[in-house]
Amino acid sequence: MPSVTLNSVSGDSFVNVRKLNAGRYLHGTSTIATIPDELLSAIFHVATHDFHDCYDAIFHATTISHVCQRWRNVSLSTSSLWTVIVLTFPTRRTQFFRTVDWLARSRSRPLHLYMDFRDPAWNWDEASHCFGWQNMENVMRLILPYAHRWQKVELLTDTWAPIFTFLSYTSRIKSAPMLQDVLLSRCNAFFAAKGELFRPSAMRHPVSWFGGGSAFHSLRRVSLAGVHVNWINSGLSGLLELELKYHASEVMPTLHEFCDIISACPELERLSILGWGPQIDVNVAPKQRTLYLPHLRDFAFGFIDVDYAIDLLSLFYLPALETFSLEDISSSLDPSHPCDSSRLLEYLTAAHHSCTTSFHPFPCATCGPYPLSSLRSLELHGLTSCGVSLRCFLQETATLDHLVLSGLDKPNLQAIIPDLIAAALCPSLLDLKFNDTGPTIAALLASLPVGIVRNSNSPSMRVIVVANAADSDDATHEFVHLLRTAGVEAMILGNATC
Numbered sequence: 139m140p141s142v143t144l145n146s147v148s149g150d151s152f153v154n155v156r157k158l159n160a161g162r163y164l165h166g167t168s169t170i171a172t173i174p175d176e177l178l179s180a181i182f183h184v185a186t187h188d189f190h191d192c193y194d195a196i197f198h199a200t201t202i203s204h205v206c207q208r209w210r211n212v213s214l215s216t217s218s219l220w221t222v223i224v225l226t227f228p229t230r231r232t233q234f235f236r237t238v239d240w241l242a243r244s245r246s247r248p249l250h251l252y253m254d255f256r257d258p259a260w261n262w263d264e265a266s267h268c269f270g271w272q273n274m275e276n277v278m279r280l281i282l283p284y285a286h287r288w289q290k291v292e293l294l295t296d297t298w299a300p301i302f303t304f305l306s307y308t309s310r311i312k313s314a315p316m317l318q319d320v321l322l323s324r325c326n327a328f329f330a331a332k333g334e335l336f337r338p339s340a341m342r343h344p345v346s347w348f349g350g351g352s353a354f355h356s357l358r359r360v361s362l363a364g365v366h367v368n369w370i371n372s373g374l375s376g377l378l379e380l381e382l383k384y385h386a387s388e389v390m391p392t393l394h395e396f397c398d399i400i401s402a403c404p405e406l407e408r409l410s411i412l413g414w415g416p417q418i419d420v421n422v423a424p425k426q427r428t429l430y431l432p433h434l435r436d437f438a439f440g441f442i443d444v445d446y447a448i449d450l451l452s453l454f455y456l457p458a459l460e461t462f463s464l465e466d467i468s469s470s471l472d473p474s475h476p477c478d479s480s481r482l483l484e485y486l487t488a489a490h491h492s493c494t495t496s497f498h499p500f501p502c503a504t505c506g507p508y509p510l511s512s513l514r515s516l517e518l519h520g521l522t523s524c525g526v527s528l529r530c531f532l533q534e535t536a537t538l539d540h541l542v543l544s545g546l547d548k549p550n551l552q553a554i555i556p557d558l559i560a561a562a563l564c565p566s567l568l569d570l571k572f573n574d575t576g577p578t579i580a581a582l583l584a585s586l587p588v589g590i591v592r593n594s595n596s597p598s599m600r601v602i603v604v605a606n607a608a609d610s611d612d613a614t615h616e617f618v619h620l621l622r623t624a625g626v627e628a629m630i631l632g633n634a635t636c
Contacts (some may be wrong), residue, residue: 142445145268155315166621166631169433175215175278175317175567178209178464178608179193179216182212182213184481185198185393186198186202186218187218192224192252195222196222196224196236199213199219199220199222202219203459207250207318211244213624216246217244217247219245220240220241220244221244223240223241223249223250223251223252224252225254225255226276227254227255227256227268227269230419231376231531234510234582240589241281241550246287246443248287248288248316249284249289249609249624251288251291251293253294255269255294256294256295256424259576262619264298264337264338267352269295270297270299270511271297271299271300273300274303278304278307280363282311285530286313286314286316287316289316289318289319289366290319291315291317292322293321294323294325295324296324296325298324298337298341299341301365302341304343305365306345308348309349309350312352313349313353314350314353314355314593315355316356317353317354317356317451318358319357319358319359319360319362320360321359323359323361323364324363325364326384327384327413327467327488329385329443330386330412330414330442330467330497331472332442332443334386335388336366336388336389340556342388342389342580344367345367345526346368347367348373349366350368351371351372351374352373354373354375357374358376358377358379359377360374360377360379360381361381361383362381362382362385363384363527364383366385367379369391370457371402372458374399374403374531375399375402375403376405377401377405377406378403378408379407379409380403380406380409380410380411380622381409381410381412382411382415383440383599387414388417389414390414392417392419393416393418393419396416397429400429400431403427403431404433404576405429406433407432407435407436408434408436409434409436409437409438410437411438412440412465413440413467414442415450418450422440428454429454429455429456430455431454432458434458435458435459435460436459436461437454437459437462439460439462440463440467441468441479443468443477444482446475451482451485452485453491455507456509457509458510459509460512460513460514461515462508462515462516463518464518464519465517465518466520466521467599468519476522477522479527480527481527483527483531484527484530485577486531487527489506489507490510490534510535511534511536512537514534514538515541516540516541517541517543518543518544518546519542519543519572519573520539520587521545525550525553525623526553528550528554529553529557532564533563536564536566538564539567540568540571541564541569541571541577542571543570544572551586556586556587556590558570559586559599559621559624560590560591560600561592561596562593566596568598568599568600570600570601570602571601571602572601572603572604573604579614582611583613583617586621587601588620590624598625598626599604599626599627600627600628601626601627601628602628603628603631617628
């Protein structure tokens with residue numbers, strides 16, 4: 139059969155084809171027209187929920203509902219398309235009108251509230267922000283009647299007043315039966331600096347959110363960034379994930395309150411503490427000597443003060459730990475005065491060999507509070523230490539698959555990079571990533587001796603580097619060549635290419 143090309147089809151033929159297709163559609167014989175409404179509704183649901191950006195949910199649902207009359211009818215009758223409520227700065231009347239429509243269209247479905255009231259042009263003066271407590275009151279009056287349908291709440295602000303308003307209004311809620319995720323962020327890491335006090339001091343008093351915690355029935359994931367509540371009546375129990383980060387130390391829970399929260403979450407799988415954890419008084423004995431979390435697999439810890447970090451870490455016993463992230467927060471808040479993390483690394487290395495089981499006559503690594511030998515993924519960010527401490531720490535991570543390094547100084551690079559490439563350290567490593575622009579290609583190149591070869595008994599490894607804009611092409615090509623000669627795959631991301 140001869141092929142049909144565009145050139146072989148006359149203009150009249152195109153008109154006839156269009157008429158035929160139109161007739162098929164009108165008489166219900168086109169492919170899309172034969173799809174039942176129920177199946178079309180399911181397709182729409184997948185199309186609007188297969189995303190990681192809340193703005194996509196708004197765009198996709200709106201687009202689908204404006205294709206044709208049938209699609210509009212089906213989409214408006216599909217309540218799951220309208221469950222993501224997005225409010226952003228600046229809040230305009232059109233956002234409120236859209237929110238009213240979506241709240242009605244979603245009927246009784248669980249709601250995902252995403253509220254981002256950050257102003258990119260804000261001058262860091264708390265009183266001058268254009269989104270204040272009055273603006274947040276308008277938002278709360280709109281969404282509070284639907285609290286019984288909240289499933290996930292995300293709120294991001296620059297200042298404290300909107301957060302305080304949110305907490306105050308939620309204190310009236312008697313029941314939030316569907317609520318599973320709460321993420322509140324006052325996006326200002328500055329308050330985590332050592333010695334920094336909470337501001338504004340007049341609004342420092344903690345609020346008993348969600349009816350003093352009694353409104354929670356199915357809460358599973360909580361992230362509080364720069365946001366404190368009444369820790370005694372927090373309702374933080376039965377959690378799977380807990381994140382506390384960038385708080386002023388004075389608003390954190392006492393050690394007793396923190397122990398009560400952790401003990402109420404025995405199934406906790408992920409814990410993140412960046413900055414300050416509980417207020418530790420060395421003169422007051424904790425309720426529990428060990429916070430035992432048998433299901434915790436992912437722990438991220440960022441510290442400001444090494445002594446405090448060791449005191450806090452000494453409380454935990456995490457036998458199932460697989461993913462660990464350690465970061466010097468002080469180096470980002472005050473780059474001129476980084477902490478020496480050598481003692482912290484030495485503590486973790488020693489704790490790995492500290493058996494906490496009284497039935498064993500001799501110490502063993504398998505019962506240590508931090509089972510480094512079982513880690514599969516490790517991230518180290520901004521650490522300043524002696525190379526020996528870091529090397530000894532990594533020697534305990536024999537089963538490590540993935541390692542991410544950022545902000546390491548030159549002595550540490552020289553202490554570990556050659557043996558990581560040769561598999562003398564972390565022999566099971568599959569991926570090694572330098573996740574910042576701090577260590578330039580030239581610095582990494584300087585740490586690699588010529589002629590280095592990866593141990594043939596170890597698995598193949600990939601090195602990923604986020605390249606510095608200042609790196610030269612010559613250094614990049616030489617670095618890639620040296621790695622490939624050693625039997626290691628290299629990938630350069632960013633401004634440099636391989």
